[in-house]
Amino acid sequence: MNMPEQPILPLVVVVGPTAxxxxxxxxxLAQCLQGEIVACDSTQLYRGVNIxxxxxxxxxxxxxxxxxxxxxxxxxxxxxxxYRDMALPALDEIRKRGRLPVLxxxxxxxxxxxxxxxxxxxxxxxxxxxxxxxxxxxxxxRHLHGILRRMDREAASKIAPADEQKxxxxxxxxxxxxxxxxxxxRAGRNPLQGWRVVKVGLQPEREMLYRRIExxxxxxxxxxxxxxxxxxxxxxVAEDAKIFDFIGYRExxxxxxxxxxxxxxxxxxxxxxxxxxxxxxxxxxxxxxxRWFAGAGDERAIQGEVVAYARxxxxxxxxxxx
RNA sequence: GGACGGGUGGGUGAGUGGCUAAAACCAGCAGACUGUAAAUCUGCCGCUCCUUGCGGGCUACGGAGGUUCGAAUCCUCCCCCGUCCA
Numbered sequence: 001m002n003m004p005e006q007p008i009l010p011l012v013v014v015v016g017p018t019a020x021x022x023x024x025x026x027x028x029l030a031q032c033l034q035g036e037i038v039a040c041d042s043t044q045l046y047r048g049v050n051i052x053x054x055x056x057x058x059x060x061x062x063x064x065x066x067x068x069x070x071x072x073x074x075x076x077x078x079x080x081x082x083y084r085d086m087a088l089p090a091l092d093e094i095r096k097r098g099r100l101p102v103l104x105x106x107x108x109x110x111x112x113x114x115x116x117x118x119x120x121x122x123x124x125x126x127x128x129x130x131x132x133x134x135x136x137x138x139x140x141x142r143h144l145h146g147i148l149r150r151m152d153r154e155a156a157s158k159i160a161p162a163d164e165q166k167x168x169x170x171x172x173x174x175x176x177x178x179x180x181x182x183x184x185x186r187a188g189r190n191p192l193q194g195w196r197v198v199k200v201g202l203q204p205e206r207e208m209l210y211r212r213i214e215x216x217x218x219x220x221x222x223x224x225x226x227x228x229x230x231x232x233x234x235x236x237v238a239e240d241a242k243i244f245d246f247i248g249y250r251e252x253x254x255x256x257x258x259x260x261x262x263x264x265x266x267x268x269x270x271x272x273x274x275x276x277x278x279x280x281x282x283x284x285x286x287x288x289x290x291r292w293f294a295g296a297g298d299e300r301a302i303q304g305e306v307v308a309y310a311r312x313x314x315x316x317x318x319x320x321x322x
Numbered sequence: 323g324g325a326c327g328g329g330u331g332g333g334u335g336a337g338u339g340g341c342u343a344a345a346a347c348c349a350g351c352a353g354a355c356u357g358u359a360a361a362u363c364u365g366c367c368g369c370u371c372c373u374u375g376c377g378g379g380c381u382a383c384g385g386a387g388g389u390u391c392g393a394a395u396c397c398u399c400c401c402c403c404g405u406c407c408a
Contacts, residue, residue, distance in 0.1 A: 018360075043360060053360085079357040109359050118356050158354090163363040166355070173357090185356065247360045271349085276360050282353065 009095060010314040011195040013103040013111065014297070015284045016202030017277035019212045021297025023056045025202065026104040027064050028303040029310060035100035036065040038090050040114065042107040043246050045072045045083070048232055051225045052248045054216065067094075074232065075241040079124070080113035087114045091195070100314070101195075108283035115197060117189035122176040124169070132168050147171055152180035198313040200306050201290040202297050203281075212296065213273045217248075221266060226252050247272045 012035070014026045026037050039045075043053040047070045050057075055069060067090040072078055094101045105111040132144065144167040149156035151174045159166045173181040204212070229252035237243070244250050248269040254260035260268075284290060291309060295302040 041360090042358090077358065080359075081357040083357090107359065109355075109357085109361095113356075116356085121357065124357060160354085160363050163355090165358070165362045169357075181356090189356070242358075245358075245361070249360095272360075275349095278351090279360090283355085283359095286353095 006095075006194045008194060008196050009100075011091070011101045011103065011197050012310050012314070013105060013115075013197055013199040014202070015105045015108075015111070015199065015287075015290060016297065017209060017280040017284075018054070018106060018273060019216050019277065020202040020204050020209060021212075021299070021302075022104050022106070022202060023054070023060065023297070025297030025303055025306060026102045027056065027060065027062055028297075029307060030064040030100070030102050031062060032307045033100045033102075033310065033314070034098075035102040036067065036094050036097070037061075038067045038087060038094070038101050038103045039069045040083070040087070040103050040105040040107055040110050042078050042083070042110060043243075044069045044106075045078050046070070046074055046076075046243050047072065048074050048235075048237065049228070049243050049246060049249065051220050051223055051228050052246060052252070054220070065099075074237045074243045077124075077242055080109050081118055081121075081123070083107075083110045084113045084118065088192075091192075095194075106280065108280065115192050117191045119185050119187060119189055121173050121181070121184060125172055125176060128172050128175060129168055132171060133164075144168065144171065148174070151175075152182050154182040155180060197289070198310060199287065199290040200310065201284055201287075201292045202302070203292045203294055204296045205294070208296070209277060210274055213277065214270050217266060217270045217273065220248070221262070226255060226262075229253060230256060247276060 012029060012033075014022050014029070016022045029035055030037055041053070043049060044055050045068060046053070049055075056066070068083070068086055071086060091101055103111070103114075132147075135143065142161045144164060145156060145159070145161040148159065148167055148171050151171065155170045155174075159170060161167075170181050173184065177184060225248065229249060232243070233239075233253075233256070239253060244253060248265075251260060251265040251268055255262055255265050293302050293306055293309075297303065297306075
């Protein structure tokens with residue numbers, strides 16, 4: 001590889017569970033450090049879903065440039081690899097402009113895909129998948145696990161027999177590549193080059209986070225979430241579009257149909273969001289490179305601490321612009 | 323006042339003599355996750371002891387008694403809750 005030599009520049013990453021105030025913190029960082037924001041969130045990628053995905057409004061963005069928000073249509077399928085393919089050019093642009101990229105991460109897998117890379121695997125194949133799924137339905141439950149075991153014992157041992165989604169992906173790769181997926185994995189990933197990553201994490205106390213989730217859900221509902229969903233349906237977005245898998249969107253649909261009361265929807269959304277936040281924390285917790293801050297990202301004091309920390313870390317590289 | 327129905331572990335709710343610390347689901351806790359990831363999946367989930375084992379002890383199915391080798395499950399009385407009749 002004879003890549004043109006490029007200087008190693010700092011890249012700040014902000015992680016944290018949903019509703020921890022990542023966006024506000026990232027905007028503060030960008031404003032203080034001449035940055036631009038790169039969203040790393042599987043839902044904010046989509047156009048038309050604004051309220052329920054907690055996308056920062058134009059006003060909240062405070063003039064900071066945001067990348068990778070509103071780049072997919074509601075029915076398109078986002079993928080980790082696709083995300084990486086879009087994020088790389090965005091980082092290049094930011095580099096050319098001499099700005100500091102601030103990656104705001106809600107989706108751990110996408111962060112890993114971008115920073116650590118993915119193995120050289122094929123895209124998903126809907127035809128193959130539907131065939132596999134049909135076979136699974138006919139023959140029953142654990143049959144996919146048996147198939148994978150025959151093709152790749154090692155991969156099979158790492159995936160639970162009930163985890164249909166991951167089994168299908170693994171089998172798909174084995175078939176498409178005509179070799180075991182574990183072999184391809186061993187060949188390695190393609191990590192991000194040319195950036196020095198500084199990771200900061202928000203870790204508000206759990207009780208506090210849950211209160212914030214509840215309050216934010218109420219605020220979303222009050223600011224027209226239901227109308228947003230009604231508008232999506234009226235503009236022809238099908239009910240099986242990807243966006244309706246996002247927390248709350250299915251519930252809004254049910255409220256529209258009258259099969260769910262708004263109160264029940266509210267409770268279900270808050271519950272689902274809490275569960276989601278917990279899964280995010282599990283993902284981030286094991287990342288030893290993260291420097292944690294115990295609070296919410298919209299708190300002045302936290303913003304000050306993080307900016308100071310980031311400034312110091314960035315300074316070390318000597319790569320800070322004017 | 324009378325007639326039924328019901329009271330089970332944080333919640334919903336199975337279980338009608340032993341295989342039951344008690345199904346299942348939810349919640350909770352911990353975790354996995356290389357192209358659906360706001361997804362998908364796994365473990366734990368009464369208390370306690372230890373030589374951590376398909377280990378021991380204790381407590382538990384409204385309350386108190388009783389029957390039985392053995393009771394969440396059967397009997398008696400009592401207390402609650404619901405529906406209906408007065």
